[in-house]
Amino acid sequence: MVELKWRVVAMQQQSTKEDNVMADKESIILGVLTTAGKPLKAGDIAEAAGLDKAEVAKILAALKKQGKVGSPKMCFYEPAQ
Incomplete structure (x- = not known):
């Protein structure tokens, strides 16, 4: 059970890192x-x-x-705009 809990925590941390990377790339593209x-x-x-x-x-x-860019x-x- 403890091992499963650690896996869930690790997955949440990885998800947060991926979200941060995506946000960084969005910022670069908008820039x-x-x-x-x-x-x-x-x-x-x-x-x-x-x-x-x-x-x-x-x-x-x-x-x-998200309405941040238009075409x-x-x-x-x-x-x-």
């Missing part, structure tokens, strides 16, 4: 978009941020759902 001053494609954001394009696309989708035209993203 790139803000600095650019124009709508960018996911590939351009990934290159500027030094991240994987697929990961950036996934994060952009989450940011769009003025297909496949282009900008900070929400």
